[in-house]
Amino acid sequence: MTQSRPKLLVLGGPHIDTDALGETLGRYYDLVESSPDAAIRTLEGEGCHAVLAEAGDFFPLERDLVGRQSSMLLNAIGEGVCLVDRDGRVLWANQLYRDLLEPVRKRVVHVCRHAVEHFIQQRNQPESATGGPEATNRTRRFKLNFRKSQRYFEVLVSPVASKLNAPSVPSQGQGAPTIMLAAAVVRDVTATERLNRKMDAIERAGQDLARLDADIVRKMHPTERLRLIEERVRHYAHELLHFDHFAIRMLHPETSRLDLVMSSGIPEKARNIELYAEMEGNGLSGYVAATGQSCISNNTANDPRYIYGLETPGSSLTVPLRVHDRIVGVFNIESSQQDAFNDRDRQFAQIFASYIAGALHTLNLLLVEKHTTSEFASGTVTGEIRGPLNDLAAEVDLLRKENEGNHAMLAHLDRISRDVLSIRRRMKAFTKGEATLLGADEVIESGTIDPALKGKRVLVADNDETIRELIRDVLSAVGCRVVTCDDATSAIRLLETWRHTFDADEGFDLVISDIRMDDRTGYEVFAAAREASEDLPVLLMTGFGYDPHHSIVRATQEGLQGVLFKPFAAKTLIEDVRAAILKMPRKA
Template identity: 35%
Template structure:
């Protein structure tokens, strides 16, 4: 049995332990020993810092994670033994070794942090460095983290020229000169693994180079390789290749780690391109361009996290807590973009942006835009965020419902704007669902529709049920802003 099982008394003393626990402790007889002492007095990481006391005091199961000195991690689950005529005095504790999972989580966190630091420069550094110097610094950081964190010694990065389809070398370490300078195109045939990956957008694990017809010689004596696409918003912008002198040297974990790292590499490369593109523009325009590039992907992260939370709520509180952290981090990204974008180019180096009508009532208001059309969702970000709104989007009603429910503990959305014809809801049914989960008769909802298009009389029924406002497409910007302000005023939603 891979898991450990012990029977404890109210003093945390072991009454019985199975062979796995005895193996972990290095002691054959654990009768009477303190549970924590038997495992080397590990540190309690939570979420419950007194799981055994909690289980006995409440009569319900409790769990926690322990960290031992030998870099081992254990997950403990304590269930009270209910005896007749009194409170529980004994616990059945299951112990599972989660070292591999925890170490992988730590490595993922380190990889993500490394990715965040790839192009992390202060405004003064950016101002003083040329584009070439910024690229060289990025290449140096990529190589540093690839070797020290991922433990890959042979690295090749190529960038895709969208016009010619050619894969231009950016970085090559440990590759034969002929291989590093080889002309390759993003084509699935006759261009090696790199060309195949660039053409298909799929990662490729070559376990034995001597048996793989796609492989073209790269590093001297290489026996296996791992190649992943550099992607940005589902578009391939290049490839990242590592090789090893050992056959079958790369695992599925290596593939996962490299795919995560290369996402940050792609973002860092794109950031540098935006720096160049914005050199003659304003700092505000820089923020808008970067924000526009990541707005919908961030919304997709929010949507996926909320969907997962709906599955685990009431079943796996630890998973829900982690997903809530993901949601918080994803929402923080937008604020980070604002600050990073402002640092990219000194404001004094550029002319001031043209003035526009300010709308104080919209600043920091949370808006959820629900529409199947990507263009509409992107436009919502661009238009409303210009006036200080915090915009999130959803492509369908079900995901929007999950997002509204998740936002309620934080005060909810100030306004929800939805198309009258969603893939899974009519405007009227969507309004009724919002009213149910928000537990209020006044739903801050705006429905959008084209003139004359109202299947099922959704607008009429919604107005009769208390709909706040309707926007008829196409509408002007001032109509959108006025309507949002109107609904905020009617709903009485005041956020600080």
């Protein structure tokens, strides 16, 4: 097989005899003749391996070749590059710089002129004042912001000293005067800047989520605080992340159930689905809660893990909620469009989710603190009062013996004894915490019928027998007809029976339910009441426990009449019951 011979580019000239060279070198090379003016094009086009030229033609050719290679390199680096003099003239620029919009190029020239003046001033100062040559030659960094077009550029300007015949800057050393130029590298940092700004905005939003000042803690109930957090989450999810369809579920540590805390743009059918932290059969939320791994489903219609989120299935993004590396819930975002989420959305959602988890964790810590403080206070007060009460009772017994025949004095002593007994009874009730109704004895003993409540049929559901019977006795004392249930399932069954028969004798004027029962949630009782009658008022009760206000937030959005926070006073119960019933539309 014949091997191809190397090509020799021959540039004609007075001292080069191309014919003679052809006879001598033609045996070893394929000769390619060209003129010095066309040498670069021929060299690149023909793929020559060597060059034969006169000395006067070779050096310009070498400079042109190196210059072209430098230009190719500077055009390939992906950044705009230019060389600007003191007067703002662009002496050289690569193609990326020339492709920049005119307003950008003008700003670059402006900062280059400013930098040149700075470099000249630094150069003319003593080294002791500038920190030496290294400080004088230090690159300067500029940021260009174009707010109207939302574009951002970074310009790195370095000094370039050039020895030319035209004087510009007096030289401190020997030789020709020095012209100071500016070499600038222009980078389009729009994507990076937008990312940083969005990250900063998410950080500020997260700080706002967790901000609970003294007035909020002092004046708001736990459910009101959660509602405030929910409003902030909705606002920032929409404005910053453009998430309009999402659900936040918290993991119940005892049952592994994912309780819905808040949602936006999610259909009722999806909100009512019962999910658990399991890898299979519990949707993407259950999978993420079980594995702790975030998940993007680009086509939920074809994803076997997906259960239901929107009427029109599209795509889904789910990230875990973490507190100290512990999974406490999930943040699920839905879209009716396929491929709506990418890794950048996942990153933003994970950052935002960390702030959501922190804010909800803070709410729970406030509940723990409140419960602990109440227990400590009740124990301390009871211990402090027990001694004086015993002393008072002993004094009464002593005075009773000394005044056996004094009926007036004995009557006063009997009254003091009753007061001591009442104080002890109230302190005992106070130490029970949630399992009591403050002031129930007085209401029951008075037996005063309330005309607004007389004959009203009230359904009461609570696992705690003590509180359930106290509510029954108090409401019966003011004229209500009370039906009690020891679990949520029984209460829901009664409401469903009434919904099917709509028998007036089986109907209710009010439903009172605890939020956290062993079998079902207070929200489910509320939902059953709304199914039975849209106008049926419902009061939910809550005390200290795991996230006791989740059901309240959902129910409040759908028309919940009120909330009773245990331990509450009997008078508060009566007032709230009266207010709820009076707001109920009159029956025709």
